[in-house]
Amino acid sequence: MLTNIEKKMPAILLVDDHEDILFFLSALFKNNYRTLTAMDGKEACAILENQYVHLVISDVMMPDMDGFELCSWIKNRPDFAHIPVILLTAKDTFQSKIDGLKKGADVYIEKPFSTEHLEVQVENLLQNRFLIKEFYTSSPMxxxxxxxxxxxxxxxxxxxxxxxxxxxxxxxxxxxxxxxxxxxxxxxxxxxxxxxxxxxxxxxxxxxxxxxxxxxxxxxxxxxxxxxxxxxxxxxxxxxxxxxxxxxxxxxxxxxxxxxxxxxxxxxx
CATH class of the missing domain: 1.10.10.60 (Homeodomain-like)
Incomplete structure (x- = not known):
């Protein structure tokens, strides 16, 4: 668990237009992370502009602003481009994976997914950024x-x-x-x-x-x-x-x- 990343728990923004999925993901991560939720990409953007977020997990298929558009919005803004994005989707086509990666997604996971796999991906993304930060801020040279x-x-x-x-x-x-x-x-x-x-x-x-x-x-x-x-x-x-x-x-x-x-x-x- 990433108890050493910060004195307070890292914040994960969960984005899905289904309340049951948001409830499930919130329950999955609540013990180790602070969770914020949004029902679509537009709501997620508003949260990002007002809250400190370490990582985003978003569904792809959503009304108004889907996961691809949200990911592109995040990765093309200097204020948020560093935030890791995990996309979840029921689309299992090769092209959909390519589309997700082109939008800047750090990880693309197909539904149904293993909760253990998702947890490990979240931990690795946050830990990798923490370790890089630690290395470059602790070496005198x-x-x-x-x-x-x-x-x-x-x-x-x-x-x-x-x-x-x-x-x-x-x-x-x-x-x-x-x-x-x-x-x-x-x-x-x-x-x-x-x-x-x-x-x-x-x-x-x-x-x-x-x-x-x-x-x-x-x-x-x-x-x-x-x-x-x-x-x-x-x-x-x-x-x-x-x-x-x-x-x-x-x-x-x-x-x-x-x-x-x-x-x-x-x-x-």
Missing amino acids: SHIYSPDINKSNEQFLEEIQNVIFEHLNNLDFDVNQLADLLHMSRPTLYRKIKSVFQMAPNELIHQIRLNKAAELIAGGQMRISEVAGQVGYNSLSQFGRHFLKQFSMTPTEYKEKVKSFTAALPCPY
Whole structure:
């Protein structure tokens, strides 16, 4: 069970025009996840715009806005493209599977389905995103990376990083300035960053600063005190605490680790 993904249970949005199916799925997942329900794609879109959702399970055949249209709507919006989508359908044709995948569905499951199979798919999709996020936010030599392969979402996250880099040594740079420079409202920015990285925007700013600090320390051209100021920390002790919390080692320990690693490399000649 995914009890370590967040302090609170991940939220799954269940979409089906049959109340009995929604009741069944809600009962299936209620012990391990928070469940939200919608009777069609339009209702699901409204929920996504107002609720924090980790994964969507949707039927394909629905009135007004079917599962294919909902999936396409999700995957083509930067705010939601990272959210995994599982499509459930009674259509068992090869072409219907291709259509679902073309719309961006992460998993396509035929009805009737095994509940165990569906549970495992949900767990794997969420766990994979959690593990990728953990890797890229815990390695000193890494940069912030999106677990989503959607190009528009990657470009959006790259823009965030570039803006923060441009104001890296500005001690007063905050979330409000970041939102303004990205031409976004603070709530929209918060929701997007929280959805992708499971962290608040101010935490993301610290993460990018610390990753850059690790890069500068590894370069060996600056003292640690200089690095701290370069990445926006006016207190060396505060910088050390944040670095230790993020990477489980002090800046000095990391510097020594980089030296040891470099010394152990074989000579290229």
